[in-house]
Amino acid sequence: MTTLPEADALAGLRDALGLLKDREQVAQRLLESSARHSFDPDEELDWDAPFEEGKWFWPPELVSLYDTPMWRRMSEEQRILLSQHEAAALASLGIWFELILMQLLVRHIYDKAATSAHVRYALTEIEDECRHSKMFARVITRGGTPWYPVSRVHQNLGRLFKTISTTPGSFTATLLGEEVLDWMQRLTFPDERVQPLIRGVTRIHVVEEARHVRYAREELRRQMLTAPKWSQEFTRLTSGEFARVFSVAFVNPEVYTNVGLDKRAAVAQVRASGHRREVMQQGAKRLTDFLDDIGVLRGAGRRLWRSSGLLA
16 A cells, blocks of 8 residues: 655645645745844844833733723832833743743654754744743843742643643644734834833744744644544643633733732732733734634633633
8 A cells, every 4th residue: 555645645635724735835935034034132132221211111001900990090100110020921921931832842843854844944943932032031131020930830730731732732822822922012012112122022023923823823724634533622622721821821910019019909900801801802813713713612622712811
């Protein structure tokens, strides 16, 4: 019996979004884009420039307490300080997530041909993520804020997830971590109210993450058509649970304590905030529409996504 090459065996496969694209062609285009548009943050950004007085570290509309009773009682100086601590917390969350992502990518390519464009792009993405993690760590240090690690429970859940995750589950989680932050960063880097260093960091991240999103989306489409049924269903459940973890971890409650606020009251007001709920759902909408189209948001998994607050 003759075995067809993978590219031939999968030729003509389509999902709700149309024909699958050739894996090698997609990777080759991404490699070419990486060669043209990759950045060294240590050289690209002015790390020694002083912060500008009165400028934000995150757009105010994206700060968790925006438009709550507590926000309305805060001074402008305290609001800006909260934006600085939340930016540091998001950078800390980004490092945690990218460490998980790099491990998942290495596992994905472990038994694939190292000479393929698909594997070479995965290695290129890992290079990008290493630079991003160092960039995020440096911006935290530059701002003089604490590092905000995720809770011990979420740390251990992350360790469990990257151990048991299937390939489609890995790429679903990758997109969850990348696309919500990407939406926020696309609002941040052109915003002249925001500190130039933060705008520079988010600009680099947006440009390079666009390739990562493309790679993950194309591979997830392929996986949701070719993975065993049990793996597809497991992906629906694990992605829903990861959405719940991600939505809780998105703001570290210690930021409130560190800017002189009542942590318990602040968390309660964020949870009750219609503005915050709308921001998170809008940030996730492009992703949830895509996941719905390719069959991830079904059954119990969809209910978990709803309970995360990311899906309306």
